[in-house]
Amino acid sequence: MIHVLLIFISTVQITKLQDLVNRSKMARCRGRFVCPVILYNGKHICRSSTLAGWGELYGRTGYNYIFSGGIDDTWGAESEPEVPEDDSASNGDSQLFDKVRGLDIKLLRYLSVRYICDLMVENKKVKFGLNVTSSEKVDKAQRYADFTLLSVPYPGCEFFKDYKDRDYTAEGLVFNWNQDFVDAPLTIPVCFTKNLNIDWSKYQSWDLVQQTQNYLKLLLHSINSDDESGLLVHCISGWDRTPLFVSLLRLSLWADGAVHASLEPAEILYLTIAYDWFLFGHMLPDRLSKGEEIFFFCFNFLKHIVSEKFSAMKKPRDRGSVTSLSSDFSLITEDVGGATCLTNDAVDLFSVLLPLRLEVFLAAYSSTVGLKSSAPSPSGAISGLLEQFARGVGLRGTNRIV
Template sequence: GGHVRLQATAVGRGSAMAASGLSLRKSEEIVDLIYLFSKTQYRAKEVTPQVEEIERRTLDLFSRDYKYSIIHNPNGEVCGHYPRQIVFLEQELEYDRSSKKNTTIFSGAVQISKLQDLVNRSKLARCRGRFVCPVILYNGKHICRSSTLAGWGELYGRTGYNYIFSGGTDDTCAEPEEVLEDDNGVRNGDSQLFDKVRGHDIKLLRYLSVRYICDLMVENKKVKFGLNVTSSEKVDKAQRYADFTLLSVPYPGCEFFKDYKDRDYTAEGLVFNWNQDYVDAPLTIPPCFNQNLSIDWSQYQSWDLVEQTQNYLKLLLHLINSDDESGLLVHCISGWDRTPLFVSLLRLSLWADGVVHSSLEPAEILFLTIAYDWFLFGHMLPDRLSKGEEIFFFCFNFLKHIVSEKFSAVKKQRFVYFYFSGITLDRGSVSSLSSEFSLITEELGGPSSVTSDNTDLFMNQPAQACWAAPMRKGPSPSPQILWNRLEESALHPLSEARSSSSSSSNQSDHGCPLPPERQTRLESVREIFLAAYSSTVGLKSSTPSPSAAISGLLEQFARGVGLRGHNAIV
């Protein structure tokens, strides 16, 4: 294989794009992307001008909020199904309107030359050379993806391994090299070889400050034709990964999503069969997560696909919100089905909270995650579609199940919302509130009680507004202090996006508070995706006439009118 070349690229936020007239074009970009994606699997050695444009567009979207370096992967020399230009996010940027400059919020202190060396040395440690690759930078922590650990077959003969693992269909294989597991020479050499290559993998993990490793495999080892072809950190006999926090979170592979498609794309009530012979990896997580997340993990085999995905996402969000600087690795077997599912959900969930890619619009973050997390990292969409294994569609349709604030990574303050309707308040004296005054509380995790101490503070000032003031635990603030806070809140609207999109309806029905911005953002992404998907790939009903589930989706597709499509829904 070739060597990795990293080139530092100082990138600032691109010029702001006017929203007017561009939304349709951005949606058409997604239509074109999904159409191409549905016809071809990305290979770094086979790049067309259309793919080059996708690569360029992806880099531009990263540049809006980050300074990054590029790990060059020309012709797939490092990894055949990783991007030619692998983005290493170095600094998160924030645009300062006063100085008109970008300022660094979080920065990952990594020496590029050191990273270059570690990547070169560690790439053989994992299946298909899909090394540990950082893809999301959140609060200075790297969220990484990879495949699982390579077994003896791949380490001793990559060509033979590819042949065995793919069933003889891999385009890179010639004649298989026979490697027998019971060969004494091979067995005796295993330990020394594994010490070397897995040692490099561990050094890379440590250099990226990764502490948590979430393994989505339902197997301890992947068996193909009776041979162990891949392994996992959780069954490393030498306990080389003992210093990491290993979490075995078994999740159904792409084959299971044919059942999802055959049930007319309904995940509710769809439960994986954990009694199959090859399923031998139990869910194993540290006991502390039983308390912190209030999830009964012992019941995981009874969860349907919705609850299982929700709980796993909660777990991942909890890990990256730990108080230390620890990063996270997520992987399955090859790292191109279940892995992008959770990487994409993490990226979109954090974006909806405004903590990553904060300058991107819904269509832009959708393009970025489809192009980078799925297409450029080698997801085999044409193959999956031909088999009805629609894990890609499931990912974006699932956004409707994570709009709640309980999936938010942001620890929100408690807010009290005040709505005034022609009330006269006087600062000089304390008066009670009339029935025309409505007060609503909103807090992450549920509502709280509001006492007269919180409200007995207003005086004669004309007001017609909806304000939000943070409530803190402890003694209630004085009327003057809280009044000042309210005046300050009035100068900073709760959400420009909410007020602009819902102002007309709210003025008429006094709707306050408005729908959470997280929900609005995720629903927008999902609607854009559904419209683009319907006009390219389409949904295939397993019944003669579309079921109620598909009919409901078609109604949402209709919201994306105006998108030019390549073919209609089937």
């Protein structure tokens, strides 16, 4: 039997990445730069906020200049942008955008990102009559024209109060696309739409389950459609919708054994909550106080992605009749748990583990967040991490995740 060793190592040099990040961070809202968070088949899945508008750019550059004593070296010696300046735009705004967005593009190219998934329902975020953020899809100078832009508008965290008020039921919950601030259409390249067997013209009639499923299928397709190109996912600030889809991507790929293959369900739970959500700024206490429970929706939604349609494995599979947990799980994981040597048999085995692993994850998550006291438990560190969520949310209502 021939074993194929699959090892993917990032070619990114840390010092080079640090330099590019430091010089490009002003380009995006709140300074939340493009950050690689998942390495899949040698390509980077990244996250960030959307592009900063002129108000934030001038505010941050002025602030940095004042508090650096007049010596602001944010962009370093190499301050000229990689993207040529628009001849028709000679004002200061355009020159500043050329500089900072040129550096942002340089970072994207260094990480081999080709696809940019924009989850904003607006073209530009407007507050008090001012454009406080922008996005790649409305960049007037077309600086991001060399990237494949996926404009997939998705409801913000406020919408998830309706989800909570409906007893955590996403089926039948449809976003109101007729609101004044919603002006970003769904725009997907034909090369993607023709391969997914989805009628994208009906996106405004999808409920929250259909919309999330179809967007996840699109993201999985994008990272499997090219051997080299990476993906960037962002919303506005990058701490609600962005972690939702990054977490779902990570868990789906993990269930396939494509990433973090050595991690147990409780360990992948710890990783995605601590890293994808909390480390990147998800404000859980604030969201809970407002009933905007997008965090709970993420994990409750796992029951909707256990079919092979959400598998990154390209080989056709026969799942058999794996529908529930069994004593066979321990035997299976001993054989393939952290496998990096994949045979055809192992690929088939991973396909069987897809629904099985997600069920184990749901069981682990359910038992963890079901804790009602702050007393220490055998689950150790993860119980402490989730205790706030357990007290604030628990498993309420009739629509439980088990």
